[in-house]
Amino acid sequence: MKEKKAHHHGNLRAALIEAGMELLQSGGPAALSIRKLAAKAGVSHAAPAHHFPNLKALRTALAIDGFKMFTQSMEDQLAKVDNDPRRRILAAGRGYLYFAKENAGLFNLIFGGTELETDNQELEEAAERAYGVLQMIAAPIERGEKASPNGNESNELMIWSLIHGLSGLMLTDKSGLIDADHIDTIFESILPPLRFKT
Amino acid sequence: MKEKKAHHHGNLRAALIEAGMELLQSGGPAALSIRKLAAKAGVSHAAPAHHFPNLKALRTALAIDGFKMFTQSMEDQLAKVDNDPRRRILAAGRGYLYFAKENAGLFNLIFGGTELETDNQELEEAAERAYGVLQMIAAPIERGEKASPNGNESNELMIWSLIHGLSGLMLTDKSGLIDADHIDTIFESILPPLRFKT
DNA sequence: TGTACATCAGTGAACGCGCGTTCACTGATGTAC
DNA sequence: TGTACATCAGTGAACGCGCGTTCACTGATGTAC
Numbered sequence: 001m002k003e004k005k006a007h008h009h010g011n012l013r014a015a016l017i018e019a020g021m022e023l024l025q026s027g028g029p030a031a032l033s034i035r036k037l038a039a040k041a042g043v044s045h046a047a048p049a050h051h052f053p054n055l056k057a058l059r060t061a062l063a064i065d066g067f068k069m070f071t072q073s074m075e076d077q078l079a080k081v082d083n084d085p086r087r088r089i090l091a092a093g094r095g096y097l098y099f100a101k102e103n104a105g106l107f108n109l110i111f112g113g114t115e116l117e118t119d120n121q122e123l124e125e126a127a128e129r130a131y132g133v134l135q136m137i138a139a140p141i142e143r144g145e146k147a148s149p150n151g152n153e154s155n156e157l158m159i160w161s162l163i164h165g166l167s168g169l170m171l172t173d174k175s176g177l178i179d180a181d182h183i184d185t186i187f188e189s190i191l192p193p194l195r196f197k198t
Numbered sequence: 199m200k201e202k203k204a205h206h207h208g209n210l211r212a213a214l215i216e217a218g219m220e221l222l223q224s225g226g227p228a229a230l231s232i233r234k235l236a237a238k239a240g241v242s243h244a245a246p247a248h249h250f251p252n253l254k255a256l257r258t259a260l261a262i263d264g265f266k267m268f269t270q271s272m273e274d275q276l277a278k279v280d281n282d283p284r285r286r287i288l289a290a291g292r293g294y295l296y297f298a299k300e301n302a303g304l305f306n307l308i309f310g311g312t313e314l315e316t317d318n319q320e321l322e323e324a325a326e327r328a329y330g331v332l333q334m335i336a337a338p339i340e341r342g343e344k345a346s347p348n349g350n351e352s353n354e355l356m357i358w359s360l361i362h363g364l365s366g367l368m369l370t371d372k373s374g375l376i377d378a379d380h381i382d383t384i385f386e387s388i389l390p391p392l393r394f395k396t
Numbered sequence: 397t398g399t400a401c402a403t404c405a406g407t408g409a410a411c412g413c414g415c416g417t418t419c420a421c422t423g424a425t426g427t428a429c
Numbered sequence: 430t431g432t433a434c435a436t437c438a439g440t441g442a443a444c445g446c447g448c449g450t451t452c453a454c455t456g457a458t459g460t461a462c
Contacts, residue, residue, distance in 0.1 A: 008423085008424055008425070008437085008438055008439065009438075009439075010438095012438080012439085028311050028312075028313070029228075029311070030227075030228060030312070030313070033414075033415065033416085034415080034416065034417090035414070035415065035416080036414095043438095043439075043440090044439070044440050044441065045415095045416090045441095046417080046418085046419090046439080046440070046441075046442095047438075047439055047440080049416090049417075049418090050437080050438055050439075051438090054416080054417090055415095055416075104311065105311070107311075108310055108311035110370070111310075111366055111370050112306055112309075112310030112311050112312075113226050113227070113302065113303070113305075113306035113310050113369065113370065114226075114228070114310075115226070115228070124372070127372035127373075128372070128373075130372075131372065131373045144391070153375050154387045154388050156375070157364070157367075157375055157376070157384070157387075157388050158360070158388035158389075158390065160363065160367065160373075161359070161360050161361075161363035161364040161367060161388060162356070162359050162360050162363055163359075163363065164363035164366055164367055165358065165359035165360055165361065165362035165363025165364070165365075165366065166355070166359040166363070167363075168309055168362055168363065168366050169355075169358065169359060169362055171311065172308070172309050172311065174322070174325035174326070174328075174329065175325075175326075175329045175358075177351050177354070177355055178355070186355070189352045189355075190352050190355050190356035190359060191356075192356065192390040192391075192392075193342065193390075194390075206404085206405055206406065206456085206457055206458070207405075207406075208405095210405080210406085231447075231448065231449085232448080232449065232450090233447070233448065233449080234447095241405095241406075241407090242406070242407050242408065243408095243448095243449090244406080244407070244408075244409095244450080244451085244452090245405075245406055245407080247449090247450075247451090248404080248405055248406075249405090252449080252450090253448095253449075
């Protein structure tokens with residue numbers, strides 16, 4: 001409970017991440033700067049250097065947390081449904097779409113081409129865990145009759161592309177087709193008929 | 199043919215756009231700056247002000263050109279196929295995916311949440327024309343049996359989400375699933391079976 | 397064809413700003429004894 | 430429990446840089462006559 005002591009913030013790393021989330025939300029990835037984060041965390045602008053070597057590392061840390069929130073959002077929705085495979089796909093999609101809608105800046109940080117650390121193992125793991133959820137819900141789908149060059153991965157990629165694409169289009173809707181308030185209904189209406197393994 | 203005269207570049211607006219395309223390609227949306235564009239176009243850094251009021255206007259102009267290239271890329275592929283509706287969807291998808299692959303920076307500028315001018319009519323029109331292509335190729339798809347809350351738009355949005363999502367995932371591939379060199383084959387393998395109107 | 401002149405598209409200097417990073421420093425914390 | 434001390438996480442000043450924008454200017458272009 002030693003919050004707000006003079007020196008020794010005690011939790012600065014977490015406070016910087018939180019400040020970063022707020023900045024992402026209000027101004028997108030381009031609004032992130034070490035000095036703004038420090039100010040938001042109530043600390044001098046040289047302080048973050050003790051926790052992050054540079055801005056890219058900070059962005060990467062935000063992206064890692066982003067992937068975790070993202071996985072969590074899908075799992076939250078999955079926890080609410082039974083084992084029907086189609087309903088599970090719809091639930092995970094809802095989680096994905098809700099995450100994108102509620103965290104547009106973070107979504108853009110992760111997927112909008114912002115430069116992040118390459119070969120960051122924690123980032124890769126967090127991304128793989130998110131991908132694992134999609135993989136899991138796509139597993140029961142019956143393979144098509146045509147032999148695909150991608151083997152079993154086609155179904156995962158089809159589901160993922162569909163959800164990911166709808167998320168992206170929702171965030172920069174140039175078509176006026178997408179009402180973010182009913183995004184889950186929209187997803188339901190574009191999910192093609194699927195056959196599942198028995 | 200009065201290129202390279204001392205004053206009066208003659209074509210500075212176009213030269214700035216071209217320089218912007220190169221910067222986008224090499225450094226992404228964050229690398230764009232008026233001073234760098236001016237330098238690349240071989241002109242003092244105050245010169246662009248005569249053509250663009252500010253950086254956002256310049257970014258918007260790049261985005262407009264981006265949408266046009268993007269539409270063109272789909273039409274180029276459509277011109278190569280016959281009238282079979284599924285082959286037309288595959289062709290337009292190829293065009294979309296090629297555009298994204300060849301112009302990653304531009305794709306991220308348009309869809310990555312970068313701030314652009316709102317209420318720019320030219321931008322809206324260019325986006326609508328791109329969307330029109332998708333609309334056209336999706337039109338022959340038979341509606342599903344379930345009444346959709348989106349009416350006829352579901353098929354367009356399904357196709358668009360699928361293509362758009364695959365493009366985005368290709369550009370930031372955290373899964374290792376997507377081999378950009380065979381992106382058209384991958385798209386073919388994830389396009390679900392469709393029934394077409396007779 | 398020639399001249400006067402308005403307009404336009406550049407130049408280059410200057411401005412203030414926010415940025416990341418470095419540095420010597422200092423106060424708080426934790427540990428050895 | 431008390432003291433000495435190493436370590437750690439902050440401060441605040443300073444740096445150089447690239448940025449957008451403004452400004453008076455000037456040279457080139459195009460037009461009226």
